[in-house]
Each structure stands twice: as structure tokens, then as C-alpha cells.
Amino acid sequence: MDPISVDKSAPFFVAGHRGLVGSALVTKLQSLGYTNLLLRTHSELDLTIQSVVDAFFAAHKPSYVILSAAKVGGIHANNTYPGDFITINIQIQTNVITSALKHNTKKLLFLGSSCIYPKFAPQPIPENSLLTGPLEPTNEWYAIAKISGIKMCQAYRIQHSFVAISAMPTNLYGPNDNFHPENSHVLPALLRRFHEAKVKNLEKVVVWGSGKPLREFLHVADLADALVFLMEKYSGLEHVNVGSGKEVSIKELTELVKEVVGYEGEIVWDSSKPDGTPRKLMDSSKLEGLGWEPKISLKDGLMDTYRWYLENVSSKE
Amino acid sequence: MDPIDKSAPIFVAGHRGLVGSAVIRKLQYLGYTNLLLRTHSELDLTIQLAVDDFFAAHKPYYVILAAAKVGGIHANNTYPADFITVNLQIQTNVITSAFKHNTKKLLFLGSSCIYPKFAPQPIPENALLTGPLEPTNEWYAIAKISGIKMCQAFRLQHSFDAISAMPTNLYGPNDNFHPENSHVLPALLRRFHEAKVNNVAEVVVWGSGKPLREFLHVDDLADAVVFLMENYSGLEHVNVGSGKEVSIKELAELVKDVVEYKGEIVWDSSKPDGTPRKLMDNSKLAALGWDAKISLKDGLQDTYKWYMENVVNQQ
Numbered sequence: 001m002d003p004i005s006v007d008k009s010a011p012f013f014v015a016g017h018r019g020l021v022g023s024a025l026v027t028k029l030q031s032l033g034y035t036n037l038l039l040r041t042h043s044e045l046d047l048t049i050q051s052v053v054d055a056f057f058a059a060h061k062p063s064y065v066i067l068s069a070a071k072v073g074g075i076h077a078n079n080t081y082p083g084d085f086i087t088i089n090i091q092i093q094t095n096v097i098t099s100a101l102k103h104n105t106k107k108l109l110f111l112g113s114s115c116i117y118p119k120f121a122p123q124p125i126p127e128n129s130l131l132t133g134p135l136e137p138t139n140e141w142y143a144i145a146k147i148s149g150i151k152m153c154q155a156y157r158i159q160h161s162f163v164a165i166s167a168m169p170t171n172l173y174g175p176n177d178n179f180h181p182e183n184s185h186v187l188p189a190l191l192r193r194f195h196e197a198k199v200k201n202l203e204k205v206v207v208w209g210s211g212k213p214l215r216e217f218l219h220v221a222d223l224a225d226a227l228v229f230l231m232e233k234y235s236g237l238e239h240v241n242v243g244s245g246k247e248v249s250i251k252e253l254t255e256l257v258k259e260v261v262g263y264e265g266e267i268v269w270d271s272s273k274p275d276g277t278p279r280k281l282m283d284s285s286k287l288e289g290l291g292w293e294p295k296i297s298l299k300d301g302l303m304d305t306y307r308w309y310l311e312n313v314s315s316k317e
Numbered sequence: 318m319d320p321i322d323k324s325a326p327i328f329v330a331g332h333r334g335l336v337g338s339a340v341i342r343k344l345q346y347l348g349y350t351n352l353l354l355r356t357h358s359e360l361d362l363t364i365q366l367a368v369d370d371f372f373a374a375h376k377p378y379y380v381i382l383a384a385a386k387v388g389g390i391h392a393n394n395t396y397p398a399d400f401i402t403v404n405l406q407i408q409t410n411v412i413t414s415a416f417k418h419n420t421k422k423l424l425f426l427g428s429s430c431i432y433p434k435f436a437p438q439p440i441p442e443n444a445l446l447t448g449p450l451e452p453t454n455e456w457y458a459i460a461k462i463s464g465i466k467m468c469q470a471f472r473l474q475h476s477f478d479a480i481s482a483m484p485t486n487l488y489g490p491n492d493n494f495h496p497e498n499s500h501v502l503p504a505l506l507r508r509f510h511e512a513k514v515n516n517v518a519e520v521v522v523w524g525s526g527k528p529l530r531e532f533l534h535v536d537d538l539a540d541a542v543v544f545l546m547e548n549y550s551g552l553e554h555v556n557v558g559s560g561k562e563v564s565i566k567e568l569a570e571l572v573k574d575v576v577e578y579k580g581e582i583v584w585d586s587s588k589p590d591g592t593p594r595k596l597m598d599n600s601k602l603a604a605l606g607w608d609a610k611i612s613l614k615d616g617l618q619d620t621y622k623w624y625m626e627n628v629v630n631q632q
Contacts, residue, residue: 082470083467083477086470147459148401
């Protein structure tokens with residue numbers, strides 16, 4: 001495996017630079033001295049439109065592309081807008097990958113998600129469990145689109161020797177996450193709820209389930225670090241899992257959030273409510289074998305995220 | 318039963334291919350007068366703008382999406398990017414524009430290769446995505462699976478009436494008879510024909526002859542396509558097969574008979590057989606009330622006649 005030296009002055013297109021992942025990437029790249037970042041908002045460049053994507057690539061000829069633009073959302077959104085979830089993602093991916101090849105992009109990194117894997121994949125989930133069993137129905141639209149993206153990258157490499165790689169992150173958290181009271185994921189949801197319980201002086205916070213399910217979390221700044229690492233060091237056909245390798249129970253997570261927020265009341269477990277899947281952990285040994293590991297502990301990551309939340313969300317409401 | 322309005326514009330994408338040409342024949346025979354047909358050079362379905370302009374201008378009521386980038390094992394292995402990309406582009410462009418411009422109903426065509434390599438035999442619709450794909454055509458298969466899912470997603474989100482049909486191995490007029498990359502049935506027709514005209518004493522066929530296969534004449538498929546357009550609006554895709562298996566040995570003997578070759582068939586059992594059995598589970602379509610009508614023998618005779626008139630005579 002030859003390290004590829006990424007030219008820091010070459011035009012570098014970060015698609016989706018305002019999202020959770022894209023914004024962390026921009027911060028990382030800027031801190032590393034990348035001076036020529038090509039950034040376009042959705043209204044400046046609608047990635048679902050083939051002709052505008054191609055015109056953009058023709059005009060700017062990015063040497064490197066990180067494809068972190070996607071239509072994302074939770075269970076409810078996937079169930080309500082399945083047409084959008086499959087179509088927009090396939091359009092974005094197809095347009096960006098085909099134009100990148102056509103206009104001589106040197107390397108492209110495609111981002112997916114752990115939901116590409118079968119619902120009953122072995123735990124920890126290795127890369128080779130892809131397409132070995134049925135998907136989780138609640139996000140199959142998004143998953144099929146992302147799987148097509150992985151396969152498209154592989155196909156371009158095989159037919160055209162186009163250097164496209166794919167990275168599949170575990171559950172992410174951090175600045176720019178979605179803290180919406182109804183449709184955020186468990187970690188930002190807990191941060192918000194404990195914060196609100198603190199400021200309102202509530203005696204207790206009720207959390208659904210038994211607290212026993214095990215989950216893995218990765219701070220998005222660690223992901224950005226891993227993606228730069230992969231751009232520099234990995235050019236393989238197979239996609240790569242990016243996880244922290246560290247599991248916590250929902251109970252441990254909740255207690256950590258309580259501590260970080262400084263809430264002094266009670267946690268009450270409503271075990272009549274569902275737990276969800278008992279365990280979900282990526283097998284990150286392939287990435288570890290390449291020499292990468294995360295640096296941000298869950299506690300430090302939560303403190304960083306809570307601080308961002310106070311400055312950017314709660315103070316604006 | 319929801320009869321299709323016979324004067325309404327019907328877009329048959331891919332009308333010059335094996336499937337598309339059979340669908341046209343069927344529709345014309347049934348008195349459909351308003352067929353919108355565009356060759357690849359008239360309308361490149363991979364270009365989003367061109368497809369949308371076409372739909373905006375012509376507003377097809379019905380769409381049969383029989384256009385695809387197709388090919389055998391060697392082509393899939395050599396051009397995987399084309400196989401996944403061109404098919405995804407065609408499907409995404411046609412389905413999104415059809416919805417946007419108020420198409421009433423769309424039928425998407427796939428292939429039996431969407432199913433897992435080790436699917437139970439006969440292969441039921443619900444085997445989809447339950448196991449690994451056959452690696453030699455995974456690029457095409459993933460594109461086609463995405464198409465099925467896109468049709469389902471549009472139905473769920475927009476109540477768009479999109480259905481998907483998955484045919485078994487097809488044969489008939491307009492098939493590919495290329496000496497090197499045709500499928501087994503047209504390959505055998507060609508080889509026995511050439512052995513007859515060249516007076517060759519024997520034809521060597523690879524394998525033991527034991528593997529079981531299913532074939533459907535493309536005119537039967539066209540009939541099923543019209544049937545589904547009129548009678549089916551379900552979420553799940555539908556297998557379209559004949560339900561009749563033959564061994565490769567039986568097929569070879571039938572071809573020999575139809576071509577009237579008088580020499581010997583020799584089996585080279587040192588060569589590989591391929592998968593032992595491949596049969597679609599046709600019971601869902603059968604329960605809707607559709608049956609194939611063309612026997613393999615009649616279908617082979619029809620195909621051989623077409624081959625003589627259209628391939629042999631032009632060479």
C-alpha cells in the first residue's frame with residue numbers, strides 16, 4: 001500500500017461541507033493547511049442536477065473529492081420520504097462520481113453509514129458482511145442507495161483505475177449534529193433533555209428501555225481525522241469501517257451525559273419501552289491494521305459537544 | 318382489471334431490444350396506436366435533461382422501461398462501471414421524470430440475476446436481498462435492485478403506480494446470436510445451424526447436459542407485461558417465468574430437431590456445468606391468472622425462422 005501524498009494546494013471539493021461530517025472535515029483540512037477548498041452550498045450547487053455538477057467539475061477540476069453530501073434522517077423521515085431518500089442519494093453519488101472521473105479527479109472518498117449492513121450482521125460488524133442478508137427495513141431506501149455508491153466506486157476502480165475509496169462510519173456525534181427534540185439520535189437527544197431538565201430544575205429524567213443495549217460512538221472530529229488518513233494512505237477496493245471500537249451501554253452513556261451536563265436529579269428507567277437492537281458495534285480492525293485510532297474519549301467528546309450545543313443551539317432558542 | 322387507454326401515449330423505452338421489440342409487437346397487435354419510440358441517438362436516457370424534456374413535451378401516460386445496458390459475464394467483468402452507472406442513470410431519470418410529468422403507470426423490467434447466488438429453487442420474490450449476489454453480475458444486479466426499490470419508494474411516498482417485473486431467461490426474435498457472447502439457447506441454434514450447412518459430423522456441447530434451466534419466449538413476456546399493466550399494482554416485484562424446466566441435454570436435442578441437424582451431439586463432460594438448477598417461482602403471477610402459451614419447441618421454431626431471415630441471410 002503506497003501512501004499517496006495529497007497536494008495541499010490542489011483544489012479539494014468537500015461536498016456537503018455544512019453537515020455534521022462535512023463541517024468537521026473542513027475544520028480538519030483547514031487546520032492541516034489545505035488552502036484550496038472548494039465549498040458550495042446546496043443553493044449554489046444542487047448535486048442532484050447532472051448538468052450543473054458536470055459544469056462545476058469542468059470549471060474547477062477538483063483534484064480530490066470527499067463526498068459527504070447526502071439526504072439523511074432518522075427512522076420517521078426514511079419511512080415518510082422513501083422516494084427522496086433513495087433518489088436524491090443515488091443522483092448525488094452518480095453525478096459526482098461520473099463527473100469526477102470525466103474531469104480527472106485524482107482521488108475520491110465516498111461516505112456511507114453503518115446501516116448498509118444486514119440487520120442481523122455478526123457483531124462486531126466486519127466489512128465483508130455487506131449484502132449477506134436482509135437490510136433493516138426502516139432504512140433500506142437509504143441503505144440501498146449507499147450500497148450502490150460503494151459498488152459504483154469499486155466498478156470505477158476496476159474499469160477505469162479511478163481511485164475511489166469508501167468509508168463507513170459508526171454512530172457519529174459532535175458539533176453541527178441535529179439536536180431537534182423529536183428526531184435527533186440518542187446521544188444529542190440525551191444531551192438536550194438533561195440540559196433542559198437542569199435549567200428547569202426537574203427532579204427526574206425518564207429514559208426509555210432497560211439501559212442495557214450496547215452502542216458505539218465516534219466524535220466527528222475523529223472521523224475527519226480518519227478520512228484524511230484514508231485519503232493519504234488507503235487505495236483499496238473494499239470499503240473501510242470507521243469506528244472507535246469502544247462500546248458503552250445506554251445506561252453508561254446516560255450517566256456520562258448527566259455528569260457532563262451537571263444535572264443533579266434522578267435518572268428513571270422506563271423498562272416498559274423498547275430497547276432496540278441489543279448490540280451494534282463496527283469491526284474497525286481493518287482501519288486499525290492500517291495504523292489509525294481515535295483520540296477523543298466519550299467523556300471529552302461529550303464535553304466538547306455540550307459546549308457547542310450551549311453556544312450554538314440553546315443560546316439561540 | 319384496469320384497461321390501458323389504447324390511444325394514450327405509451328413510451329416503450331428500449332424498443333429495439335429483445336424485450337422492447339416484443340412489447341411493441343404485442344401492443345401494435347392489440348391496437349395501441351400511440352407508441353412513443355426513440356432510439357438511443359434520438360434520446361439518450363442517461364442524460365437527465367433530455368429525458369425530462371422528452372417527458373415534459375410528450376407526457377406519456379404509460380411507460381415500459383425496457384431500456385438497459387445488458388450483456389453477459391465477460392461484458393459485466395470488463396465494463397462494471399458502465400453496467401452499474403448507465404442502468405442507474407436510465408432508471409433514475411425515467412422514473413423521476415415519469416412521476417414529475419404525471420405518468421399514470423410505469424413498469425420496470427429487471428432480471429433473474431437480482432436474486433442471491435444461492436437462493437432457494439424455485440426462486441420466490443421474497444428471496445431478494447437475503448444473501449450474496451453472483452459476483453459476475455453484481456454491478457448490473459445492484460443497479461436493477463435499486464430500480465425495484467426506487468419504484469417501491471415512489472409508490473409509498475407519492476402513490477406513484479410503478480410496478481416491477483423480473484423475467485427468467487428469455488429467447489426469441491432480436492436476441493443476440495453472436496458466436497462468442499450469446500446465451501446458451503441462441504448459441505446452440507447458431508451452432509447446430511452452422512454444423513448443418515457445413516456438413517459437420519458432430520457438435521460438441523460443454524458439460525454433462527444435466528443442469529436444469531427455464532426459458533420463456535419473449536412474446537410470452539410481452540403478453541405478461543401487458544397483463545401486469547392491466548391487472549397488477551402491488552408493491553412487490555413479480556417474477557415472470559414459464560414454470561417449465563428443461564435440462565441442457567433436452568434443450569440441445571430439441572434444437573437439433575428444430576434445426577434438422579443430422580449429425581451427432583457429443584458431450585464434453587470435462588467442461589463446467591454452471592449452476593445445477595435455475596428456476597423462477599412463478600406462482601404469484603400464476604395466481605393472478607397469467608400463463609405462458611408458447612411451448613419451447615414452438616418457440617424454438619419461431620426463433621430459428623427469425624434467425625434464418627434476419628441473421629443468416631444478412632451475413
